[in-house]
Amino acid sequence: MAESIDDVLDKALRNLGISKKVKKTQILNTWSKVIGEEIKEHTEAKYFDRGTLFVNVDNSSWAHQLLFMKENLITKINEKLKEELLTEIRFKVGHISDEQYNFAQQKKNRIEKEDLNKAEKKELEQTANYIDDDNLREKFLNLLTESRKTNKWREKNNWHECPECEVLIPEFKDKCSICELKENNEQLVEKIEQSLYTTPWLSYDKLAAKFPQLKQRDFDAIKDNLAQRLETKLDEMMVLALEGEIDKQKLRVLVQNYVMLETGVSPENLTDRLIEKIIGSNKMKIYNNL
Structure with a gap:
């Protein structure tokens, strides 16, 4: 049976003793082709050794996020190479080259245009x-x-x-970061939501200190989702309040939590004027009668 061109080339490279070097280069080049522009802005594949690809990431938030995507990335790279060369990816917060930095700047400039x-x-x-x-x-x-x-x-x-x-x-992703985060670590999302519900004025920086893998956009998505649910619950309870079928104290707390979540204002700075601005004058009339 005739050998394919790929088999012939591979055999020739092995005979010349440079097959490993070529494969290392292939792995590094394939990383930038598979990951897409969003990740390319923040990462740089440094070297490949015995099945492991070592990647520098420009910040810890991205490094934690990429851990959730690791298995998918390994599969995509091996599919691109048509060979099971890659078994592990290790992410490290570190320097990325000026070329990668310039790539991110070029993307920003293209968006601005x-x-x-x-x-x-x-x-x-x-x-x-x-x-x-x-x-x-x-x-x-x-x-x-x-x-x-x-x-x-x-x-x-x-x-x-x-x-x-x-x-x-991006085209290469199946779900957004927040949905991947929920799929891979639902308990983490629940903990963040609980923290925001009990202390709705918490900022991203304070929560990220407690949950290092939390990204700003994931925080925003979780917070927006929680705010929408609280708003729906608030509307339902306002109707029940008019009918006299609601725990008034429970509704007051819900209103205050919703306003603090939307504004980031702490309890000591919460005012009736701010509450009315967020929930509107009609709901404020109900709130004042609680």
């Missing part, structure tokens, strides 16, 4: 107009604009919706 049409700009301006403070409104509008440009860039680069929550994710 995305154009928004007049209708999109008007929509974002209308969204921001409810903020009275000029400086705060401008910052919020800039944030909305950056988010819209990022989504347009992602759509152009074949990002797709996460099947669980519909946020845009």
Whole structure:
């Protein structure tokens, strides 16, 4: 039976004693092809030794997140190589080269160059107009604009919706980070949600100190999800309050927790004016009668 070109080349490389060096190079090159741009911004494959790929990561949050993705990445790399060369990936927080840093900057510049049409700009301006403070409104509008440009860039680069929550994710990923986090460590998500429910004013930095694997965007997603659930529960309890069928103290606590979660304000700084701003005047009338 005739040998394939790949078999012939592999045999020739082994005879020349350079097969291992070539395979090491293949592994390093394949890493950047398989991981996609999002991870490429923060990582650099350094070397490969006896089945293990050693990867530098620019911060601890990404290093922890990549641990959840490790098995999937190993499978994808071996599939790309058409050979079971990789058995382990070890992530280490460390320096990434100027080339990788420049890649991240280039991506940021490409996103900034995305154009928004007049209708999109008007929509974002209308969204921001409810903020009275000029400086705060401008910052919020800039944030909305950056988010819209990022989504347009992602759509152009074949990002797709996460099947669980519909946020845009890179082509190589099956689910977004928060859904992967829930799938791989539901207990961790539950602990973070419990911490936010009992102390809703906690910031990301304080929770990340307790849960080092927590990323900012995962924190935001968990917090938003919890806020939506509290808001739904609040609406239900407000209706029951009108009918006199609710524990008034329980509803007061729910209102306060919801407002602190939305604003990050601690209990000693919670005011009736702030509560009314968040829940609205109609619900405030019910709240004042509790």
